Amino acid sequence: MVAMSEGALPKEDAVLRVDDLQKSFGGLAATDHATFAVERGTITGLIGPNGAGKSTLFNLISGFYEPDGGTVEVNGTDVTGMEPYEVAEHGLIRTFQTPRKLEGMTVREAMLVGPRNQPGESFVKLFATPGAVSESESANLADAERILEDFEIDHLATQPATDISGGQMKLVELARAMLAEPEVLLLDEPVAGVNPTLAKKLKDQIRRLNEQGTTFLLIEHDMEFVMDLADPIVVLDQGSVLTEGTPDGVRSDDRVIEAYLGGGT
Amino acid sequence: MSLLADPKAAFADLTRPERWVLGVSVAFMLFLLGALLTGALGPTYFLFLVGLAGMYALLSFGLNAQWGFTGLINFSVAAFFGIGAYGSALMTAESSPIAGGFNPLVGLVVALVVALVLALLIGIPTLRLRADYLAIASLGLAEVVRLVVLNERWLTNGSAGVRGIPSFFKGWPVLSTFPETMPGLRLVVIPGSPIILGTSFWEALLNVLLVLTFAGVTFLMLRRAHQSPWGRVLRTIRSDEDLARALGKNTYSFKMQSFILGSLIMALAGVFYTHLNLYVGPGDLDPITTFYAWVAVILGGSGSNRGALFGGIVIVTIREGTRFLNDFAIPIDPAPMRLLLIGIVIVAVMRYRPQGVLPPQRELIWPSAVDGGGTTETPDSGVREQKGGGGDE
Amino acid sequence: LSTTDDGDDGSDGDDGSDGDDGSDGDDGSDGDDSTETYEIGMVDSQTGSLSSFGERNQRGVELALQHVNDIGIGGRELEISVEDSESENQGGIAAAQKLVNQDGVPFLIGAVGSGVSLAIYESVVEGSDVVQLSQNSTGLELTNFPGLLRMSPSGLSQANALADLIAEDGYDEVALTYVNNDYGQSLADAFVDAWEGDLAYENSHDGDQSSYSGVISEMDSSDAEAWLFITYQAEFATMVNEVFSSGYEAQFYGADSVSGDDVLENTPEGSMNGMKIVVPSAPVEEENYQSFASAFEDEYDRTPTSWAAYAYDCVINAALAIQAADEFTGEALQDTVRRVSGPDGEEVTSFEAASEILVDGGGPDDVDYQGVSGPIDFDENGDPIGFLQVQEVQDHDYEGIDFIEG
Amino acid sequence: MSDDTTRPEEATDGAGPVLSLSGVDSGYGEVQVLDDCSVRLDPGEIVCLVGPNGAGKSTVLKTAFGMLTPWTGTVEYHGRDIGGMAPEEIVREGIGYVPQTDNVFGSLTIDENLRMGGVARDGGLEEVIETLYDRFPIIDEKRGSKAKTLSGGQRQVLAFARALVMEPDVLLIDEPSAGLAPNTADDVFEDVQEVNDMDTAILMVEQNVTKGLGISDRGYVLDQGTVRFEGTPEELLNDEEVSQLYLGG
């Protein structure tokens, strides 16, 4: 309740609103009265030192953790305490910082889990309306293959999803979330470990999707990447919002430099 | 993809281990056929074995739909099997302490409903929790169900078991009297060893048709369900439930569906068993059945329906084939020898099993959506620098 | 292709797959028509919870085969294919399936547990003309299946005898524990029916448990002075040891299934003194049993159990039935199996003597084989006429003290 | 770190490379990843491997560390062939390794993680661990917590510290800065340099090419399992093609 008022920008059309969110583990307040909002259509950056509580915040928003206090609103609906799948139904999807490995699946199978509301996910429809299932499946498969191409990993499509390099896993994670076509996409360090050349391309992808209407909230330590892509940027420190502002504003903020950027940048 | 239209291409489509299994299966079939024709294998006995194999195949289908598809660890296969067997027996048998005398179809429905209720009863509290909860609770459930069946005589006849069970086709037109009306046949293929087909043969034949129907329908249904977005979500849950949740899948509901489906199939195996053996007792709920179902699924390959089918056949071969051991003179007591042999076969198959039967080869993508026919050029199972799991980079 | 009349190919149609466990014969049958041996089947508990009974049976079977094949059945040998029931219905049925439908045996000895015997009867034997003779099942239910013969007398007479015995000894309260299976339950039921005094405690226990201290402590707290055990030897031995080491005192009674050398060997001296057990026996032919017992001791260096005796008699009875029958088919054997040991005819106490009569032109009704386990004489329900002996444990050994007619 | 623990071999000869892979083919199961790959690490050097995702950088480290056996070619440490030697033995030879993923024991506490890093040590464990806590305050605060509760960045630091407990001669690090906040990343790079100053040669994989190459003596660009370019950081950073294709420049 202290720091947030300082940097908070007015938000007319917030697609995600986090209000006074709290979560502690034992004695440690990982999220400490965090309040901010993400405006529809933006790419909002979320930065902060290691252990600041960024990933915890994602877990709270997406329903993986139950908050100790405060509320989360997605698209105007209070989703606090809902199951992750219910939050997803309201249009919010998140990725994980450590990529999830799907054992026993090929890369493209792992991608195809992404799309939401597939008719084929209903046991009954498999037998009642196989035509519709088939149609949507073909469409999804085409989408998946296209996006794999964009990410330069189309040659891996039929590889086991576990037998790929660390960076490639991050790419799959990101690509899959994009296939879900959510309104809000929460990305946890999408380009950590991704080759800079490819990261550049991903930047374009994200920007393009954003232009098509997806709102992004992204955590990233790669300054070049966030500063270039995101506006506004929310800075988190010790569980609460330190400040929020434009890339330039944040970059020159002394507190941010001290807590996060360090002398080097 | 049609096998009939283009067998050559279909064969070429197979992976090496698949061909191996196919080859062995065909050879085995020819061997059996030869044995049948020369009279070395009694046709009625053979049909009984086929029936048993079908039953084990059903059990492994059921377990596969839970463990293979979704990673649900169910240690109460025997309980669901027993529920199916008892449910049907208690509804149809003359000696049933509660109902009895109903048409076997009624028994079938009742058995399935009871299995459904039981599955819900154990699924609702445990499926929301961590994965091993189901394992634990089902371990307990199996014991509880077994003890209830054993001790509650007013309900189950207790240790005396249920007798006087009619054949499944009792009360059906034509089929109910089919075995009696068929004439006894005497076939002579090889002079001197005639093959005699009597009433028991025709009864066995009906049973086999029944189990083939059960297993066939189940197989087709499972295959469609598995190679689909539905099956894909299950596999995602199996390997990372959190990911499935993050992607907006109601994993609890999916797990419940898979658990119920599997349990119903197990109960179906029980129903068949009841009408195959015409007698059920508390001993039929012995955990050994759970053991064998697991062995079948693992040997066949978790997650693969064909594997489960294969596993069912392997179990019958292991359990009943070893009886032929008796036909060789050995200086040691044959019974523990058979146990020893079963043990050795299990270990040997784990060691030298056809690798490819194990991982399901097909991608879980709706077949018609994949142009290439769906076979993937996956390298033989991933890297494992050190056995014992968890070693993949 | 022709309609069957079953011909005379009763034995096996399968080449070279004659089982020959038990017998020492090296008779690989030579193919087309086995004229050299008569093959019958036996389902036994070789593994599983009742495997120790199976083991005892097998000793009796082996001995009987020796005695039969020393003489031969009309020049042929008897052979028994033994299949394992795993002490379970499923296994028992599969075993019987193989014997009946694969090996084509017309005569089936089996099984140990009453439940398994019935399961086999209902699912394999009933409706065919195969003869089924159970070696060990004493469950009351079997009485309702006249087609299913058994060598061990129904538990009913035992239960009645026990009830009388306990009452005669002056107890009006009894604590009863029984093994939780068909055998234990039906015997216990019969006892409860017959018992007119108080039942201070009545409860079942599962077999194969690692401890029965709960059972015996409950029996002790029931304050009954007479304790009746209807269970198996291993379980009973455990209980006796636990009673002993808990320092409880009671007058023990037991069904025949709790007696045996194993129990004596594995319980402390004096722990069972005065215990009374009702066992089926052969009262008139003591010397008959004695010679069996001594042959048995020579062979195995231990005294026979009644389980071995039952199995022994099953084999002898089967051999005689085969010898007396015109042909080796189920139908023919159905006819002779009861008659060779039935009350008509000359009482003989060994296969040798009986066989002689048959060879000399006697018919099945001219022989009355008196078994080592009793006079046999199957009644219309397929149950043998049982004679019971009351034994008492004295100086840690069984002493016959009384006979009761079933 | 403390001078008295220096090993005799490496102190004496300064001539040959400490670690070298020559003509190595290697991969997973039947999948070949490295194709005639040669990488060399001279005494006292920091060498940085860069390249696209899936190029085989991690595979080079795993092969050098015995996690994978080279199919052909040799891995030499101080001129001795160590190809195919088990990792637990290689640690005892004086090589340390920080894996890219799964690099902490999640169910063990921070303290226990560090102790596990030192199982092959003969003594002086307590002192080294204390030194490491001093150096990395970010984990010092959490000594008693289970490692799985750490944030991504904290984990990375712990993994690095774990490998340092052995005070190795050669350190193989897979993407030390991934997931680290800029200031923490700077700290880690400083630490890498510091460790290097104490005579530990370092072979490092980095995607943060500017900083990674910035502290290195030499760099390799890996693509599709083979070395495409080799040179000083300046050479690589200034090469138009390299920069364009691999360094995001």
Added chain:
Amino acid sequence: MTVLGYLANGLVFSSIIVLGSIGLSLVYSIADFANFAHGDTMTIGAYTALVTFGAVGGLGGAVLGLPYGFFLALVVGIAVAAVVAVGTEKLIYEPLDVDSIGLLITSIGIAFIYRAVIQIRFGSDFTRFGIQSLRPIETLIPYGVRVTLHDVAIVASAVVLVAGLHVLLQYTDLGRKMRAMADNPDLARVSGIRTKRVKLWTWVIGAGLAGAGGVFLGLFNQLSPRMGFNLLLIIFAAVILGGIGSVYGAMAGGFLIGMITQLTPFFSNVVEALPIGQGWLATLLENLITLEYANAIAFVIMVVVLLVRPNGIAGEGAT
């Protein structure tokens, strides 16, 4: 019998369960599978001791009603169980390339093999060590406790073994190495842990304790080829209750499960004495809380405990 009496009985039985569950739990976490051959490993220990004891006999004096020869037999039983387990690991498990469920299935096969071999050699009958059974300790009878010196010996030996294990885990790195290995075998190797050696030690400890448990089970009750296998389900329950993979949890779980199964008569007395009235609930409880359902009750309690403490009573990963 008094509560104290039931507790004393429970304690003896628990000691055996504890010895079994520690090994199962260790192997579960290190070798990463539920070892269904564990029960039969106990049987191996018991029969080895039987043979040894038969060979060495009394050997002079006796402690706690047990001849010295018995303790020698115990040691040999432990050793042989360990050797057999290590041999199986080397010959069968190690060369296998399967996941943990595959190992589980393999262990079922191994269990059959162990049992078959014992049955071939010793027959399927039960037997006992040739040691004179004892009467209960007189001085304790007034308290309703009826235990013999042998029971005391069982509990004492179990305590000694468990304490020894505790010292081993506490004062050497072994325990921590085991946990590290259970957590991440690859990283364990990277850290320089000789994982094969740790695994062998795991087998030695686990199977050795199981062997001891088997010997005591034989002393407590009797020996038969199925003795260990019959106990396996209960031991599994104990391990799960304690929190899978935790040694101290397995001890606690084994203790509790052993107690619960032995205390059922006491529970049923309590239920009868309770003033629940005559309603259907009372009838139901009286019918269900009986000896017949002893195992089921143990399982139900296990499930209930887990609902309250999801990671087992010792909590996850605590060693």
